[in-house]
Amino acid sequence: MHSLATILLTLSALATLVPAAASAASYRVDAAASDIHWRVYRSGALANLGHNHVISATQFQGSVELAKPPQKSRFLLEIPAAALRVDDPRLRHHYGREFAESIPADAVSATRANMLGPKLLNAGNFPIIRLRGEALVDNPPKKGNLTFATTMDIAGRRLRILLPARIVIAEDSIRATGQFTLSHQQLGLQPFSAALGTLKVSPQIDFSFSIVARRR
Template sequence: MFSQNLRTVFLLACAVLAACTPLPPAPAPAPAAAASMPAPPWQRPGVQLLHIAPDESLLTITVRRGGALARLGHDHVVASHTLQGVVAPAPGRAQFRFRLDEMTVDEASLRQAAGLTTTPSADAIAGTRHNMLVRVLEAERYPWVGIDARRTGDKQVFDADITLHGVTRTVQLPVRIEETAGGRRLQASGSLLLKQSDFGIVPFAILGGAMAVQDQMELAFRITARQDVSAPGSIASPGR
């Protein structure tokens, strides 16, 4: 009986490893060239706009493993270093977006910062990225994630319309804001918990859910916006 049970466990482990091995199939979509972001409808002449500096901004999403065999998998951190958009400090508005196919997966420094202790292989990371873009997020069909935020009565909380996977949800977003250089530079940071299912996304799972990604995901951001940013993908002025 013991040998039979051992054989069953061995076969199950082999099946798990085979399921987690990335297939050689079609590669994930390649990033497209950045296009100018349309001006937000709330933009008005005379309203000071600060442009997001992508090289000084970061958005991360951490997803956790789940299921009965979670110990055989990994938690993951995906990140965007290509945020584009604007912030209007006076009216308390912000609009920005990023492309899913430009996100990175499991950068070592970001995994360490998130407190993740396992180390996925390069093949596992490539497989995760493919599954994320193709099977879960349908990035070719829904390439952009957009966030339109407006300040509420509480200056530290914004109402944010988040559009992901073709679905828009409004959430309350706590934000810490620091302004410097006489208002010509702004830094904003914050975090919140979201559920993939709220955006019509089915979390990735194999083996009948024995290995799966949890529905909840942790979003965190650190954004720098400046008055002097001019780069591809910046906001197009009205009338252009």
Template structure:
């Protein structure tokens, strides 16, 4: 690739994983989390003992000029209410602010290994990518991403969940398995799901006739530790 094109590409790389044009959508009024005061058990997530991660992938014919990205939430809110009688009727929610997502810490990339660890990212590139992420996801208008539990089934250590995910003011329903470790005072939930920009009214960005592009799909992954609440 000519030097001039490489320089132009380098300037645009921070945009690639999140350079999307949001489609205006009506606001979504999320259902209130209001579990019964009697019976059952309430669990609240401990963010310091949990991981909530988004992984985005470079794309296009010149993808190797770009980077994959790892985003994690240092702070988020999550809680789950389980009835005494079983999983039917369970209620739960998880909410994270987009502007509180951290991006591409060197230790995360080193732990991931492979292509995530092949090229370092400097602080300036990370900051530019973070700004472009917030702009692309229309974070000023829709600053939060949230999951709301619709249905829980299965049996420990394998649960099945149906959730509504709200992103960019648009809601989509997903079904997923969960790996579960349940103790007397601690509950661990592990799972992941595949999201697409296009499913939430976002158009993946491309540049130079598609030579550089972002993949439509991203992975949402979590390893949540929840503590039994006292109430």
């Protein structure tokens, strides 16, 4: 799930916004000031017996080396699968009615175990979700909105996606924000299904991110 995956590449936006005379600069992702999470949804004829869930990344790290020209900049984001959190109460409250129901602790634990298990993230064999990439600079950015070419390594598979982000640059930091949707199929993951498919997880996954990186 990967998120999330776009986040680091969004930092490449810096490369297209930094003045041409600027020297190469190094930034480090500030996980404490950042947010990466995604929503998965119940589906099927017996969907009322299931729950919608919010998955959030914690303890992730990343960096970006800004070069000139921007196509030569390098980006990296690493998310430890074992540190993924299921159903942070703050995030559930933020998303309102669809996530308002109280979920028993055993259901949260079962969801997390299934997510990290061999049928999905296979965290025992692939503990890190890793993202690398570059900004697409064929066209000039419009009001800080850029698209990024992203390579994601997840659960022993590698995929490539194009993702949008909005970049804001401060004196010693940058922030990349955005939302996007992927499917389990795009990520090479098999969503949970039970009772002959009458209770299952929807193919759609909605991602949100707000990543802060600070100049070293």
